[in-house]
Amino acid sequence: MAVYEAGENSSWRLNIITQLRDRNKTQTHCYLDLISLHNRLFDNANTLRGENLQLSIANEKLRTEAASGVTGTGNNAALEAKLLAQADELTMLHRRRGEHTQQIVDLNNKLQEAMKELQLKESSLADKVDINNVLRAELTRYAAREKELENINQMLKDEHQALQLAFASLEEKLRKAQEENRQLVDRLIKYKSKDAEKMNEENDNFLNESFTSPTAFLMQTISKFGKRQAKMQKELEDAARDTRTASPDRGGTLEGTAPVIPSSLPTKIAMKFNAHEGEVNAVRWSPTDRILATGGADRKVKLWDIAKGSYECKGMLMGSNAGVMSVDFDSGGNYVLGASNDFASRVWTVADLRLREVMG
């Protein structure tokens, strides 16, 4: 490596170095300052030229603005126009926004109304459903009632039929009784007429016996006969009338067909007792038993057993809300009917004293 070390005193090296130094001196150093100054001046001139250009442009602009005499420069006018346009746009947009909000409000309201309607409809629907249910329940109830009523109806029809049969048989009985009655009345008339003839004969006999004054006697006998005739006719008429108006519910009590039969009015009280707390409005004998039914102002119907001088309360039939004005038994003596001032009539069974029916 030492071979390559450039020694300080190698001539070629010195030669080269001196040449380089000279070169640099002549070529580089002289010109360096000059050219750098030149470049600086150049740059300055350029920048100044640029500024100059800009200023002249601005100047021109100002001059043209001053010359045209508008309040705003061309630029300003344009900007103002732009500004106006923008302001217009802005107002339009605001207006639109207002409209849109208004639309929104309207739509909201409509929505609310629709909701309300919907709710109403729903509630009415619910009501209707309820009513429907109620009606259905009523329907079932009515159906049940109808069935019940049908049953009762059936029952009543059956009863009616039964009663009809009973009635028919009773009518039959009545007819027979009436027939008998007529027959008996006929017999009676026959006997009475026989009696009358006999009497006439007697009278005749009598008259014949005592004939003094024929005319007075005649007049007496005619008047007696006339009276007797009238009396006979009247009795016959009564009897005939009686047979026609005979009704079954009068029991078998035939009243006064014969004037001969000694009638008696009750004058002596057999028994006296307090049946009710207040007034006694109605009494009735049972057709079958020896039971008496009394109805009073104390709203009760009482049953009494009258046996040979003593009375015994068989039962109290409750249920009336006001005084009982009338009582009656049925033909079988099983039921008691009481009519009261509460506008209702009630039926009780005698056997168990229970209220069976309320009517009215």
Add this chain to the structure above:
Amino acid sequence: MSEKEEEPQTGEASEPKTPDVAAEETNPNPDPPTTEPSSANNETPVASDKEKKIEVLLKATGDAPIMTKKKWTVPPDKTLGWISEFIKKFIKMGPEERLFLYINQTFAPAPDQTVKNIYDCYGTDGKLIIHYCKSQAWG
């Protein structure tokens, strides 16, 4: 391949000797191989051998298309630029595309470098291998 290029013309002065001998050292001075008949002639080109062409082998690199004919002989004074244009025409590249030529897979000489100079310096086994590429392969 030693020629005496005293003249400034793009001369074909003497001719390189047989290419196979002188791979590396090109020593025009008295050397064992003295088969240089034209060593004395400077000005007049030897009539017998004109500029002896240089064998060039073109190798494709990267995405460049491979040429059907790879071996060419080129006059020594042609420049690399000329070779570049030649390759571009051969592989049908447009004039706006760039082609890069590399020597020794290392560097790309300037286009005005002559083939002779490059061959003198970097030729191997009697030929000069040039790699061509459409993009910069070795920077």
Add this chain to the structure above:
Amino acid sequence: MANDREVLREIWEGKVPVCFQLDPEEVYDLQAPDPFYLMVPRLSYFPLCTDKVRKHFMRHVQQEGQDKPENEMWLEFNGIPLKWHIPIGALLDLYHNDIQLPWNIVVHFRKFPEDVLMRCNNKEIVESHFLSCIKEADVLKHRGQLVSNMQKKDHNQLWLGLLNDKFDQFWAVNRKLMEATSDEGFKYIPFRCYISEDKYIQRLVKPLLEDGHRKTLKHLLNELFPNEETASVRTHGIIPSLDAPLQWLSEHLSYPDNFLHLILIT
């Protein structure tokens, strides 16, 4: 190892004044623009220095075609288009006879000479060319092993050091490239010898003779031009002594692309 810092410094500081003028035929304004003066570094390339020039003259050129690629700026001297990929110092040496400082260069924006010049639209093209030259030099010097082992940031540092005129930044990396792998120095000396502006020679030259002595510039010239006895070369604006050893020259007088650019003096 390039450790002669004084020499390196002097080389690095080389700058020349240039006067750029717009081609009078291309002037579009009423008034021709002022010429633009600039100090350009010898070691750099024209496209790296001429941004301001372009900006200055753009204003005075026909405005519409400004950004079209056809209207790329190109430089011309004495009717000859200047090749941008050659370092400025090499161009100076090439035209040394005709140049008087300040160097008058004409700026053109139209009629780009396609057949002579390469297009250079941006600095990336210059960077890739620069790095390619470095790689090529390393192939010659160390079979390409040093550069391939370098990281991208080292490449970047070389480029930025050149671009921004930073001596220390550049040489921090470049000194590694200037290290010889063996006692014999580099494998081959990377150089370009310009015979004319169009033609240059590049050859494989070892730094040592067979007997182990180091070669000098004289030996190189003898190898290249065996017939010329009195050949000499100019580089960096100076004519180095023919006794200067090749290895030293390569280490210290190489341009940033690691090549010696020698211009033959006729």
